Amino acid sequence: MTSENESVVSSRAPEPVGHYPHARRVGNLLFLSGVGPRRRGTKDIPGVTLNDQGQVVDYDIEAQCRSVFENVRLILEEAGSRWENIVDVTVFLTNMKKDFPVFNRLWAEYFRDNPPCRTTLEVNALPTPIAVELKVIATV
Secondary structure (H helix, E strand, C coil), rough: CCCCEEEEEECCCCCCCCCCCCCCECCCCCECCCCCCCCCCCCCCCCEEECCCCEEEECCCHHHHHHHHHHHHHHHHHHHCHHHHHEEHHHHHHHCHHHHHHHHHHHHHHCCCCCCCEEEECCCCCCCCCCEEEEEEEEE
């Protein structure tokens, strides 16, 4: 990448659900758009069971978190960065009381040494029937 302000659109991460890039590089910083657990090329969400009306009947927060972390890693790598370069994460959970303990355990697993800064918020809903989304800033 040679531009001082360049959009990054990953060929491996799930397609955005709106009109935005996966990330934007400004200088040596990389700002990722919100990343959820979907897989590229499908609307299926790992760990989510929907009924015939498309409503969530059950979900596995661990499966969703692992998928989100993998999607973040894919975007970082495609943008010329890496997992260890993450400096700040904003976490959005739809059920703080139920899901925070699992998320926190997985966070410690994925960031054993030198974890990034983190803010965790509970939200009423996310744009798709997911329970977790990450907003990430990393260095390149």
